[in-house]
Amino acid sequence: MIERLKGINGTTLANLYRLIRSRWWSSLLLDGAMVLTLFWGITAWQTRDLLPGGAQVPAPGFELSALDGQSYRLDEARGTPVLLYFFAPWCGVCNLSAHNLEDLRQARGEAELVIYLVAISYSNVASVQDYADRHQLSMPILLGDERIVRDYRIAATPTYYVIDSQGRIKDRTVGYSSELGLRWRTPGFF
Numbered sequence: 001m002i003e004r005l006k007g008i009n010g011t012t013l014a015n016l017y018r019l020i021r022s023r024w025w026s027s028l029l030l031d032g033a034m035v036l037t038l039f040w041g042i043t044a045w046q047t048r049d050l051l052p053g054g055a056q057v058p059a060p061g062f063e064l065s066a067l068d069g070q071s072y073r074l075d076e077a078r079g080t081p082v083l084l085y086f087f088a089p090w091c092g093v094c095n096l097s098a099h100n101l102e103d104l105r106q107a108r109g110e111a112e113l114v115i116y117l118v119a120i121s122y123s124n125v126a127s128v129q130d131y132a133d134r135h136q137l138s139m140p141i142l143l144g145d146e147r148i149v150r151d152y153r154i155a156a157t158p159t160y161y162v163i164d165s166q167g168r169i170k171d172r173t174v175g176y177s178s179e180l181g182l183r184w185r186t187p188g189f190f
Helices: 002-006 010-022 024-046 092-107 125-135 146-151 179-185
Strands: 063-065 071-073 082-087 114-119 141-143 159-163 169-174
Touching: 010 024, 063 141, 082 092, 092 114, 092 125, 092 179, 114 125, 125 141, 159 179, 169 179
Parallel strands: 082 114, 114 141
Antiparallel strands: 063 071, 082 159, 159 169
């Protein structure tokens, strides 16, 4: 097998490429593989500086005030999976994905999944309240600070962290996520 690979030259590869492209199903598979590879590469690059996932690292604790005046601590949710959604009120992608969070909340009760929206990079509390009102959000909206941004290594919005019921980071991602993507990443999907 190795001897056969050594004999492959540019002409042979070009012929193989033409052969793959000549059949619609193999062409479709090749295109799909290229798109998935590109998507994986972009995702890996975007999440390279975030805290590691895979349920190996405990999520940093926090206590933050919310728009409703209450104080929320991460350890109060112990025993229930948590979705942390870091957003900025001025962020266009955050505005596009807000309805996906609300749809997820309607599909999954608080006993099944705790969802905290954490506002960062906002100019004033009124802009956060306007964001919440505009999107008719029913989840707690926490007022983030520099410490939580540093602890969770947030460099862009939106950023999602999924924390398992033992308080460990299960998954994380940056950028737009569909409702299906959110369901897929959070426990209890299946």
